[in-house]
Amino acid sequence: MISSTVVELSRLQFALTALYHFLFVPLTLGMTLMLAAMETVYVISGKQIYKDMTLFWGKLFAINFAIGVATGLTMEFEFGTNWSMYSHFMGDVFGTPLAIEGLMAFFMESTFIGLMFFGWDRLSKPAHLAVTYLVALASNLSALWILIANGFMQDPVGAKFNPDTMRLEFTDIGALIFSDDAQAKFVHTSIAGFVTAAMFVMGISAFYLLHQRHREFALRSFRMAALFGVISSLAVITLGDALGRLDDLVQPTKLAAIEDTWHTTKPAEAWKVIAIPDQNAQKDIFSIGIPYVLTPLVTHSLSTPIPGIFELEDQAKQKAVNGMKAVIALQDYATTKSPAALATFRQYEGDMGYGFLAQRYAPDQDLTKITPATLPGVLDKTARAAIPNVFVEFWAFRLMVGLGLLFVLVFAFAAYYSLKNQLEENRWVLKAALWAIPLPVLACEYGWITAENGRQPWSVFGMLPTFMSASSHSVGYMVFSLAGFVLLYSLFIAVELYLMFRFARLGPTPHGETPEPAQESTSAPRHVFGEPGYAAKSWK
Amino acid sequence: MELYVVLKLIWALLLGILLIGLGVMVGMDMGVGTLLRFVGKTDGERRVALNIIGPHWDGNQVWFILGGGAIFAAFPTLYATSFSIFYIVMILLLFSMIMRPVAFEYRSKVDATHWRQSWDWVFLISGALPMIIYGAAMGNVLQGVGFHFDWDGQYQQDESFIWYLLNPFAILCGLLSLALSIFQGGAMLMIRGEEPIYGRARRIATVAGLVAALLFVIGGVWVRSIKGFAYTALVNPAMEATPLGGPAVAMQSGAWMNNFHAMPALWLLPLLGVVGMVLGALALAARKPILGWWLGAIAWIGTIGTTGAAMFPFLMPSSTAPSQGLTIWNASSSQYTLGWMLVFAVIFVPIILCYTAWAFRVMSGKVRVGAVDNDHSY
Numbered sequence: 044m045i046s047s048t049v050v051e052l053s054r055l056q057f058a059l060t061a062l063y064h065f066l067f068v069p070l071t072l073g074m075t076l077m078l079a080a081m082e083t084v085y086v087i088s089g090k091q092i093y094k095d096m097t098l099f100w101g102k103l104f105a106i107n108f109a110i111g112v113a114t115g116l117t118m119e120f121e122f123g124t125n126w127s128m129y130s131h132f133m134g135d136v137f138g139t140p141l142a143i144e145g146l147m148a149f150f151m152e153s154t155f156i157g158l159m160f161f162g163w164d165r166l167s168k169p170a171h172l173a174v175t176y177l178v179a180l181a182s183n184l185s186a187l188w189i190l191i192a193n194g195f196m197q198d199p200v201g202a203k204f205n206p207d208t209m210r211l212e213f214t215d216i217g218a219l220i221f222s223d224d225a226q227a228k229f230v231h232t233s234i235a236g237f238v239t240a241a242m243f244v245m246g247i248s249a250f251y252l253l254h255q256r257h258r259e260f261a262l263r264s265f266r267m268a269a270l271f272g273v274i275s276s277l278a279v280i281t282l283g284d285a286l287g288r289l290d291d292l293v294q295p296t297k298l299a300a301i302e303d304t305w306h307t308t309k310p311a312e313a314w315k316v317i318a319i320p321d322q323n324a325q326k327d328i329f330s331i332g333i334p335y336v337l338t339p340l341v342t343h344s345l346s347t348p349i350p351g352i353f354e355l356e357d358q359a360k361q362k363a364v365n366g367m368k369a370v371i372a373l374q375d376y377a378t379t380k381s382p383a384a385l386a387t388f389r390q391y392e393g394d395m396g397y398g399f400l401a402q403r404y405a406p407d408q409d410l411t412k413i414t415p416a417t418l419p420g421v422l423d424k425t426a427r428a429a430i431p432n433v434f435v436e437f438w439a440f441r442l443m444v445g446l447g448l449l450f451v452l453v454f455a456f457a458a459y460y461s462l463k464n465q466l467e468e469n470r471w472v473l474k475a476a477l478w479a480i481p482l483p484v485l486a487c488e489y490g491w492i493t494a495e496n497g498r499q500p501w502s503v504f505g506m507l508p509t510f511m512s513a514s515s516h517s518v519g520y521m522v523f524s525l526a527g528f529v530l531l532y533s534l535f536i537a538v539e540l541y542l543m544f545r546f547a548r549l550g551p552t553p554h555g556e557t558p559e560p561a562q563e564s565t566s567a568p569r570h571v572f573g574e575p576g577y578a579a580k581s582w583k
Numbered sequence: 584m585e586l587y588v589v590l591k592l593i594w595a596l597l598l599g600i601l602l603i604g605l606g607v608m609v610g611m612d613m614g615v616g617t618l619l620r621f622v623g624k625t626d627g628e629r630r631v632a633l634n635i636i637g638p639h640w641d642g643n644q645v646w647f648i649l650g651g652g653a654i655f656a657a658f659p660t661l662y663a664t665s666f667s668i669f670y671i672v673m674i675l676l677l678f679s680m681i682m683r684p685v686a687f688e689y690r691s692k693v694d695a696t697h698w699r700q701s702w703d704w705v706f707l708i709s710g711a712l713p714m715i716i717y718g719a720a721m722g723n724v725l726q727g728v729g730f731h732f733d734w735d736g737q738y739q740q741d742e743s744f745i746w747y748l749l750n751p752f753a754i755l756c757g758l759l760s761l762a763l764s765i766f767q768g769g770a771m772l773m774i775r776g777e778e779p780i781y782g783r784a785r786r787i788a789t790v791a792g793l794v795a796a797l798l799f800v801i802g803g804v805w806v807r808s809i810k811g812f813a814y815t816a817l818v819n820p821a822m823e824a825t826p827l828g829g830p831a832v833a834m835q836s837g838a839w840m841n842n843f844h845a846m847p848a849l850w851l852l853p854l855l856g857v858v859g860m861v862l863g864a865l866a867l868a869a870r871k872p873i874l875g876w877w878l879g880a881i882a883w884i885g886t887i888g889t890t891g892a893a894m895f896p897f898l899m900p901s902s903t904a905p906s907q908g909l910t911i912w913n914a915s916s917s918q919y920t921l922g923w924m925l926v927f928a929v930i931f932v933p934i935i936l937c938y939t940a941w942a943f944r945v946m947s948g949k950v951r952v953g954a955v956d957n958d959h960s961y
Contacts, residue, residue, distance in 0.1 A: 045737075098959075105688055106688060109684040109685050109687065109688035109689065110684070110685060112641065112644075112684040113680075113682070113683070113685050116644075116647075116681050116684075117677055117681060119648050119651045119652060120651050120673065122655065122662075122663075123651070123655065123663055123666030123673075124667055124674065124677075125667070126663075127663035127664060127666070127667040127737075127738060128663070128735075128736065128737050130655065130659055130662055130663035130666075131736050131738075133659075134655055134656070134659020134660070134662060134916065135659060135917050135919075135920050136920070137655075138652070138655035138659050138920070139656050139920055139923065141652045141655055142649070142652040142655060142656035142657075142924060143924075143927050145645060145648050145649035145652040145653070146652075146927055146928065146932070146935070147927070147931055149648055149649065150642065150649070150931075150939075151935075153644065153645045154641075154642035154645075154938055154939055155938070156641060157637070157638035157639055157640075157642055157942060157946075158638060158942055158946070160637075160638070161637055161946060161959075161960075162638070162945055162946065163959070165946065166945065205917075208823050208824050208825040209734075209825060210659075210736065210825075212916075212917040213916070213917055213919045214919060216919075216923050374734060374735075377735070378734065511737075514667040514670070514738075515667075515738070515739060515740070516670060520670050520671065523671065524670070524674045527678055531678060531681065538685065538689055539685075539689075542692055542693075546692075
């Protein structure tokens with residue numbers, strides 16, 4: 044087995060690179076759509092201001108997009124560089140949506156984005172508009188396919204384990220593509236991107252309004268973003284609810300951890316708002332809940348029980364007993380190819396994953412060395428291991444939802460005052476919009492933590508444990524790559540924020556040209572973001 | 584022939600086409616990045632060079648991304664094993680590649696010399712290093728890699744990574760790949776550029792093409808004495824896709840020549856390579872860059888084609904456990920996956936080629952210094 048240090052470093056690296064990538068992706072998903080909307084109004088109405096909006100927001104989009112692409116390169120290869128057992132075991136199924144993402148989405152997005160940026164003077168208005176729409180379509184198709192892939196990790200449908208090749212083999216592409224988990228996740232995640240972009244545009248527009256610059260431009264952008272945001276934030280919560288119900292069916296351990304339900308629920312079960320769970324002691328140190336809410340919230344019924352952690356641990360023990368028989372038979376079959384071993388394996392193959400999980404706690408990580416005396420200890424540890432980190436799940440989820448509700452409020456007030464043309468008299472709305480800019484990104488990250496941490500200890504739920512999935516690198520290898528990523532990614536975000544702040548603060552000029560500052564030094568900006576005293580520019 | 588075997592063969596061919604496409608399209612942009620500091624002495628000239636590939640580099644880069652994705656889908660064991668065994672090299676490759684999108688987008692956004700010149704160095708490193716690694720990886724694979732598999736499919740590395748970085752044959756292959764990319768990039772700069780970029784690109788790229796031809800011939804002679812791999816037992820190409828328990832393989836000096844002896848028509852491939860490189864260099868010298876560009880593509884077909892023909896059916900042979908080496912037969916996906924992936928490839932690759940060609944047509948014409956001195960250009 045691979046050293047647990049290497050496994051943990053591999054997990055850390057994947058988590059950091061994925062979370063970092065997702066700092067930039069939501070904005071891309073949403074901005075492409077908003078740019079398409081703005082340009083549509085331009086082409087239909089012919090009004091220059093909408094072209095200026097498309098060009099200016101397009102420039103900020105480009106600054107963000109570049110790092111989205113750069114960090115996406117890492118993800119495409121990181122399965123192979125750091126998760127070779129996973130890639131070998133799952134590649135038959137998992138590689139397919141990744142390759143289709145490249146064929147269908149990446150080529151389209153990357154080819155047409157070049158024309159979108161460079162082709163204004165070479166394409167007719169309708170042709171350029173079509174190009175912008177294709178970029179928006181492609182970036183969302185990209186989200187679709189990668190979330191189909193992730194959906195498989197959460198709910199491995201459409202595949203069957205082949206003991207002769209020792210890996211999962213693809214059997215049903217329809218099941219993979221139309222898996223409920225994949226579909227719900229795709230819609231939820233894309234719309235989260237729309238929320239992010241809406242807040243970004245709205246917040247920066249609010250900045251201009253607070254400083255009474257680019258009024259016409261900012262008022263229009265603000266309104267568009269606010270309306271887009273209201274719809275998106277309501278939709279994202281709806282889809283989040285759908286995902287929760289799916290987890291109830293497909294990943295009960297994730298749900299139990301999210302809701303911190305130690306015991307299987309009864310009809311009047313409270314929904315815990317605040318809790319401090321202690322996983323070692325298997326109880327809460329402290330919790331405050333709202334009675335009656337949990338069952339209807341999750342199951343949309345009044346009395347369906349939700350399995351608690353203790354019940355799930357017992358189930359895991361039983362599965363581990365079967366699973367160990369499957370894994371021992373599998374190893375036997377791998378060396379002897381005996382039909383008897385194969386038959387035993389087939390009998391217990393449904394729980395094979397739990398057998399793999401138990402391997403970690405067997406003496407010398409060898410299942411055949413377990414004795415009746417050591418068996419209960421192994422089963423206990425396996426059962427505990429089958430539950431993800433409750434504290435992280437509970438809080439990541441609640442912070443995400445709390446932020447999501449906040450977004451609805453912010454967008455609602457913003458849309459209301461914008462439609463009533465009373466924005467500039469209600470500066471508190473503008474300030475709220477401005478300070479809220481980074482919050483959707485934070486909510487997205489909490490969402491991914493909930494999704495991925497909640498799937499632990501599995502890389503593919505119920506089938507392949509994470510600790511078995513990593514590549515057998517040395518610690519030195521991992522330190523090298525981690526250090527390099529931290530260094531490079533820190534550099535990128537510093538540069539990106541510098542440019543983003545700079546161009547956002549400069550704002551659009553008449554006819555969309557962001558001003559080329561003369562003799563600008565590369566030292567830190569002299570003006571603190573948002574401080575008055577910045578040279579005001581009135582927009583006609 | 585069984586359907587599974589046909590699918591494995593088709594995907595081996597598609598993989599080769601993908602690697603060729605990667606070499607041409609990504610290599611071209613990499614070459615421009617490598618050449619940036621040499622063809623452009625002023626900021627304006629460098630911006631012209633960047634804007635020549637500006638509309639296209641992102642789409643071209645997807646050949647690289649799809650390369651990873653397609654290897655994952657069609658030959659997952661190869662993806663899993665090679666990317667992990669060559670970890671240090673892959674990470675260096677990744678680091679150099681992820682700097683490119685940032686460099687393109689950010690370089691000209693600040694009007695400061697120090698800023699722009701730093702990014703110009705980034706272009707050099709992120710243009711040259713990936714192409715060297717691309718070639719060196721092929722060179723390492725041709726010599727066999729030290730690895731074996733456990734009963735559950737987990738690989739174990741048997742060799743130090745230092746060898747992958749420093750062995751002479753791999754370095755030769757890396758330099759060949761670099762030379763081809765400089766050639767292709769130079770051709771593109773000539774097609775869309777004017778003097779002085781045109782002239783500087785012409786001089787460097789002509790030399791690069793001839794150097795590439797020389798390295799290719801040296802490499803070809805060298806390969807005759809390298810220990811290649813050959814089956815010593817009967818092979819069932821329709822075998823289950825697992826590297827365990829397969830037919831015996833031996834390492835033999837000159838084994839990479841076997842396929843050429845068995846099918847002399849394959850000699851066409853190295854011939855195409857040399858012809859592409861030499862005639863390509865002559866075409867650029869004769870101020871016919873479009874012809875030169877296409878000859879460069881033919882050179883890539885010859886180079887990758889020769890490598891594939893020599894190694895067939897091996898993908899990544901093992902020098903420490905030869906019978907566990909990865910081949911087209913034992914490292915592929917299931918028939919179901921290969922079949923469905925073929926459907927998607929057959930539908931989407933022609934579409935991709937069409938809109939890529941259209942994009943090049945829309946943006947055709949010379950890029951002038953005056954046209955790029957603004958906010959919307961790189």
